[in-house]
Each structure stands twice: as C-alpha cells, then as structure tokens.
Amino acid sequence: MMPPLHRHSRRFITALCAAWAAWTTLAPLQAAPPPPQLTALLFYATDGDGSEAPEKMPDTSGDIKRYEKALRQATTARHFHLIGKHTAEAQARFSIWLKPSPQFPLQLENTGTMPDGAITLYWILWQKETLPIKDRELVKSTTILTAKTPLIIAGPQWRNGRLIFLVRKES
Amino acid sequence: MKDEPISPQDSQMTRWIDALPDAPLPEGINIDEASRERAAAAAVATLLRQHVPLRQDPPYPDFFNAQVLKKIRDEEALLERAPATRQAASWRDVLGQWLRTPWMTGATAAACTAIAIFAINPRPLDEASSGTRVLTVFSPEPNTTTRVMTAADQSAVVVSVDGLSAFPSDRLVVGLHTTEPQSLVASHQP
Incomplete structure (x- = not known):
C-alpha cells in the first residue's frame, strides 16, 4: 500500500530546506573570479621611418595591425611603432602602475566590476620629469573598460611624431 | 415516532x-x-x-416511451465516452504513483534548488552589448583640451589630449616589455 502523500510532502520540504541551507553555506566558498588583466601599449606615431625612436620593440603579437584603424582615429600619422608593453593584474580597489615606458606611467585603480563584466577604472597618465617633484599629471579619467573595446589615449608630441597609449582589458 | x-x-x-x-x-x-x-x-x-384497478397504464404512453428511448440513448452515449474517461483516470493514477515514488522527493528538491539558484544568479550580460565608455576626463595641464571619440568601426574609444607641451626631444622615451606582477598600492596613493 502506498504511503499517504502528506508524508512525502514533509520529506520534500525537509529536503528542500537542506538543499537551500547547503547552497547558502557553500556559495560564498566558491572561488572568486581572478582579477582582470590590463595591458598598456605605447605606440610612436610618425610619418617617418621612426628612426628617431630607437627604443622600438618587435610587434610579435600583431598589435599594430590589430589597432591600426583605431589608432588612425587619434592621429593622421602614417606609421606606428611599438615602443613598450606592460601587462598586470588589476585587483579590485587597488591602484596599479602600468609602465610601457618609465617616462609615462599609467596609474590605474579598478574601482569595481559591472554586471556585464566590464570594469570601472579611475586612471591617470603621468609624465615623469627628471626631478620627481616635477612629475605631472597629463590627463585623468574615469572609464568603463570592456574587453571588446580598448581605450586609446593620444598623448604629447615627441620629436617628429606623437606618443599614443592603448589600454585594454584582457578577456 | x-x-x-x-x-x-x-x-x-x-x-x-x-x-x-x-x-x-x-x-x-x-x-x-x-x-x-x-x-x-x-x-x-x-x-x-x-x-382500485389491478393494472394501471401510464397517463401518456407515447411520452413515456419517448422518455425510455431517450434514457437508452443517453446511456449508450455514456458507454461510448467511457473508454476516454477510463484512460484519463489511469493517467492521473500513473502521475499520482509517480509523484509518490520515494526518489521523487529528492529529485524535485534538487530541481527546485537549481531553478532558485538560476533565478537568483541571472546570467551575466554580454560585454558586447555595451562598449567602453569614458565617464569623465580632465587634463590639469594649462591650455589643453580633451576630446573623446569612438573609432569609425567601433573598435576603440579614443581620448585625445590636445595642447600638451611636447615631450623634450633630447630625452629618450624608454620602452619596456613587462608582464611581471605589480606591487599593489593602496587606493589613491600614487
């Protein structure tokens, strides 16, 4: 003979409560997602061959070709040369320094992650002078950065060209 | 009484x-x-x-006979519908037995918990739905202007700082290629 339904209902409610309690206990123990990785690239944009910028590095990752169209939005220069590249983790609520060149460090603070995975960044582009007391903030901004769309910063002129920075969130 | x-x-x-x-x-x-x-x-x-007569005929024999025939037809119609009714009843019986099976309790609890978890933690939105956005931008340098542009192919957001004094030509911009982890600095402590 089958047991009455109300006995199963009691079992069901008990099992549901146990599963809920287990989930609420174990959910916070799940591994937090790793902090996002940010990369800063420094390009030298010029009409010439770039010989006046001796610190060029080989573009092994194809970054110039990848961003050439976007870089042309920032400058009318015909050629782009990669000078520096720096990748680091941007842990939430901490400031990090990305230094594709020690003369132009980027200070970035990951102030939070958006529901769509984008991060909010408070960043400052510095220019180091020969004397530390003369370090200058060139530009500062609050930006929501996604992995799909990098941020390009067209900075100061230098020699026969212009220094252009690119910040991207690694996916 | x-x-x-x-x-x-x-x-x-x-x-x-x-x-x-x-x-x-x-x-x-x-x-x-x-x-x-x-x-x-x-x-x-x-x-x-x-x-008192020993035999009593109905008052309206034709009506009586019509009512009898109608009853017969109704019962025949009921008999024709009976198989479907029996099938429905058996389907309900099977469902009831299935719901009463012991493993059903745990399975239903797990399913309800999974549904609750998915309902509480909605799937993250696709990053592609919204690109990079510059909320504020400012240059403390004198005589500078900042412009925010989006590349024609939507592949990048460009912040152009115009009017900056040129970096001295006699100084070298040294390039670095680093992937070493950063030493973390407390917020707003450059």
Whole structure:
C-alpha cells in the first residue's frame, strides 16, 4: 500500500530546506573570479621611418595591425611603432602602475566590476620629469573598460611624431 | 415516532385474519370477535378490489416511451465516452504513483534548488552589448583640451589630449616589455 502523500510532502520540504541551507553555506566558498588583466601599449606615431625612436620593440603579437584603424582615429600619422608593453593584474580597489615606458606611467585603480563584466577604472597618465617633484599629471579619467573595446589615449608630441597609449582589458 | 415491535401473537392474529395457510387462531382470543375482524378485513379487501384497478397504464404512453428511448440513448452515449474517461483516470493514477515514488522527493528538491539558484544568479550580460565608455576626463595641464571619440568601426574609444607641451626631444622615451606582477598600492596613493 502506498504511503499517504502528506508524508512525502514533509520529506520534500525537509529536503528542500537542506538543499537551500547547503547552497547558502557553500556559495560564498566558491572561488572568486581572478582579477582582470590590463595591458598598456605605447605606440610612436610618425610619418617617418621612426628612426628617431630607437627604443622600438618587435610587434610579435600583431598589435599594430590589430589597432591600426583605431589608432588612425587619434592621429593622421602614417606609421606606428611599438615602443613598450606592460601587462598586470588589476585587483579590485587597488591602484596599479602600468609602465610601457618609465617616462609615462599609467596609474590605474579598478574601482569595481559591472554586471556585464566590464570594469570601472579611475586612471591617470603621468609624465615623469627628471626631478620627481616635477612629475605631472597629463590627463585623468574615469572609464568603463570592456574587453571588446580598448581605450586609446593620444598623448604629447615627441620629436617628429606623437606618443599614443592603448589600454585594454584582457578577456 | 418509533415503530413499536409487533408481538408474535399480533403477527399470528394478522395471518389468521388474512386466512393464510398454517395460521391457527392464537390462544386466548375470542373466536367471535376475531371472526368479526376477519369479516371486516375481507369486506375492505373486496371493496378495494372493486374500486382500485389491478393494472394501471401510464397517463401518456407515447411520452413515456419517448422518455425510455431517450434514457437508452443517453446511456449508450455514456458507454461510448467511457473508454476516454477510463484512460484519463489511469493517467492521473500513473502521475499520482509517480509523484509518490520515494526518489521523487529528492529529485524535485534538487530541481527546485537549481531553478532558485538560476533565478537568483541571472546570467551575466554580454560585454558586447555595451562598449567602453569614458565617464569623465580632465587634463590639469594649462591650455589643453580633451576630446573623446569612438573609432569609425567601433573598435576603440579614443581620448585625445590636445595642447600638451611636447615631450623634450633630447630625452629618450624608454620602452619596456613587462608582464611581471605589480606591487599593489593602496587606493589613491600614487
């Protein structure tokens, strides 16, 4: 003979409560997602061959070709040369320094992650002078950065060209 | 009103009045009085037979027959629908038995928990739905302007700082290629 339904209902409610309690206990123990990785690239944009910028590095990752169209939005220069590249983790609520060149460090603070995975960044582009007391903030901004769309910063002129920075969130 | 039980003597007396076989007059009964009762009962019976017909036809035979035929048709229709009804009942029985199976309790609890988890933690939105956005931008340098542009192919957001003094040509911009982890610095401490 089958047991009455109300006995199963009691079992069901008990099992549901146990599963809920287990989930609420174990959910916070799940591994937090790793902090996002940010990369800063420094390009030298010029009409010439770039010989006046001796610190060029080989573009092994194809970054110039990848961003050439976007870089042309920032400058009318015909050629782009990669000078520096720096990748680091941007842990939430901490400031990090990305230094594709020690003369132009980027200070970035990951102030939070958006529901769509984008991060909010408070960043400052510095220019180091020969004397530390003369370090200058060139530009500062609050930006929501996604992995799909990098941020390009067209900075100061230098020699026969212009220094252009690119910040991207690694996916 | 409660029915009083009939005593065996009364029952035997009634049978004697009705002139049933094997019904002798009970003892202690006056035969004359009993005979008068018997004659009165026979007179009432004769009177009833004379005035009440033994066979009574329905008042409207055609209507009666039509109602009988209608009842027959209704019952036939019920019998035709019976298999579907029985099938529905058996389906409900099977569902009831299935719901009463012991493993069903745990399985349903797990399913409800999974649904609750998905309902509480909605799937993250696709980053592609919204690109990089510059909320604020400012240059402390004098005589500078900042412009925010989106590349024609939406592949990048460009912040152009115009009017900056040029970086001295006699200084070298040293390039670095680093992937070493950064030493973390507390917020707003350059």
